[in-house]
Amino acid sequence: MAMAEGERTVSQKTDYPRPQQKNDGMGVWFFVEHKDNKVDEDCLKLAAEGRNLADKLGGETTAVIIGNQVECLAEHLGPYGTDRALVVEGPHLEAYTSEGYVDVLAQLVGSESPSIILLGATTVGNDLAPRLAARLKAPLVAHYIEIEVDKERKLTARRAIHGGNAQATVVPLKKPLIATIDTQLLSGQKAKVPRNTHIVGARVRIDPKTSATKVIDYLRADPCAVCVSEAEIVIGVGKGLGCVENLDAVEELARVLGASIGGSRRATDEHWITDERRIGLTGKTISPRLYLICGISGAFHHTLSIKDAKLKVVVNKDAHAPIARMADLLVVGDMQEIIPELTKQLREMHKPTA
Numbered sequence: 583m584a585m586a587e588g589e590r591t592v593s594q595k596t597d598y599p600r601p602q603q604k605n606d607g608m609g610v611w612f613f614v615e616h617k618d619n620k621v622d623e624d625c626l627k628l629a630a631e632g633r634n635l636a637d638k639l640g641g642e643t644t645a646v647i648i649g650n651q652v653e654c655l656a657e658h659l660g661p662y663g664t665d666r667a668l669v670v671e672g673p674h675l676e677a678y679t680s681e682g683y684v685d686v687l688a689q690l691v692g693s694e695s696p697s698i699i700l701l702g703a704t705t706v707g708n709d710l711a712p713r714l715a716a717r718l719k720a721p722l723v724a725h726y727i728e729i730e731v732d733k734e735r736k737l738t739a740r741r742a743i744h745g746g747n748a749q750a751t752v753v754p755l756k757k758p759l760i761a762t763i764d765t766q767l768l769s770g771q772k773a774k775v776p777r778n779t780h781i782v783g784a785r786v787r788i789d790p791k792t793s794a795t796k797v798i799d800y801l802r803a804d805p806c807a808v809c810v811s812e813a814e815i816v817i818g819v820g821k822g823l824g825c826v827e828n829l830d831a832v833e834e835l836a837r838v839l840g841a842s843i844g845g846s847r848r849a850t851d852e853h854w855i856t857d858e859r860r861i862g863l864t865g866k867t868i869s870p871r872l873y874l875i876c877g878i879s880g881a882f883h884h885t886l887s888i889k890d891a892k893l894k895v896v897v898n899k900d901a902h903a904p905i906a907r908m909a910d911l912l913v914v915g916d917m918q919e920i921i922p923e924l925t926k927q928l929r930e931m932h933k934p935t936a
């Protein structure tokens with residue numbers, strides 16, 4: 583069972599209002615992902631979403647931070663309106679393991695009764711959320727779009743189904759509601775009233791020997807195999823690809839660039855690329871450093887999910903295609919000619935000089 587060990591306040595220069603303790607089943611918790619002692623930026627968006635929901639519920643927001651020497655991370659959450667940080671630390675918690683982290687979270691939840699537990703729809707969040715739901719026998723809404731709170735503070739969640747062609751409304755019958763969200767759907771606005779985040783060092787019983795998993799090392803993924811929503815460079819193909827055989831040249835370019843291949847709905851409908859590589863309303867939202875957009879016309883179903891791409895390079899044979907309007911660089915021509923040429927020139931550039 584979790585026990586409050588001590589409560590401290592993150593020192594901040596401004597004297598923000600001290601939050602009231604409101605753990606009466608109206609609280610919103612969110613799970614903080616972090617790396618190299620830095621809060622994952624998307625988690626700040628989750629913090630803002632937690633604040634927004636807690637305001638509707640009339641409760642407080644609590645960040646759950648698990649790891650080794652991670653208490654300092656709480657100071658980044660105050661501007662996003664986080665009232666409290668439950669911190670669980672230990673050397674055996676340094677690396678994420680499903681069993682270890684579920685154990686910790688389940689014990690923390692057991693000692694209080696939050697209304698909602700939010701997790702990012704990330705690799706860790708997608709792994710942790712269903713396990714936690716199973717452990718607590720609690721309702722889970724994966725990849726929600728919106729959670730509404732009615733006048734009686736009852737929750738209703740909406741999530742996309744049938745590849746985004748319809749939405750399901752889910753009414754959780756129990757608390758807590760465990761919910762994951764693609765943080766790219768969130769704006770991450772700072773709170774109108776920032777908080778002094780109170781740190782609560784929580785102690786839980788963990789037997790490191792019960793974990794069947796031991797993290798030995800992390801290996802860098804093959805960029806071409808990475809999910810488009812996480813890739814730094816994405817090549818998008820559309821109807822202009824013409825046929826699946828033409829994908830070979832795109833794959834060669836992807837290898838040279840270290841890019842992940844995605845595309846339009848026309849490309850997935852033709853089965854040139856798999857459904858999980860679709861970009862757009864019914865697919866993934868992307869925010870790469872470079873998005874190379876080949877043979878895609880620029881329907882809003884596609885473009886609404888590429889707004890955060892830093893540099894958009896368009897290859898299209900039609901200079902007046904709608905996609906041209908959002909291009910940082912427009913190359914007018916046949917992608918079947920341009921792509922192999924680009925691959926060739928990039929290879930030349932990277933040829934080791936004797």
Ligand SMILES: Cc1cc2nc3c(=O)[nH]c(=O)nc-3n(C[C@H](O)[C@H](O)[C@H](O)COP(=O)(O)OP(=O)(O)OC[C@H]3O[C@@H](n4cnc5c(N)ncnc54)[C@H](O)[C@@H]3O)c2cc1C
Binds near residue numbers: 822876878882
């Ligand atoms: C409810 C709903 C949801 C949808 N969700 C999505 C979604 O999530 N993602 C999505 O992408 N779409 C989605 N769509 C479909 C969307 O409306 C468009 O039909 C689709 O994006 C068009 O795909 P495209 O640009 O590949 O094809 P097209 O519109 O046919 O465009 C092909 C482009 O390729 C160019 N071209 C042709 N040959 C070449 C060549 N050799 N070299 C260079 N350029 C060439 C053409 O000039 C043209 O601009 C959805 C539609 C609906 C109704």
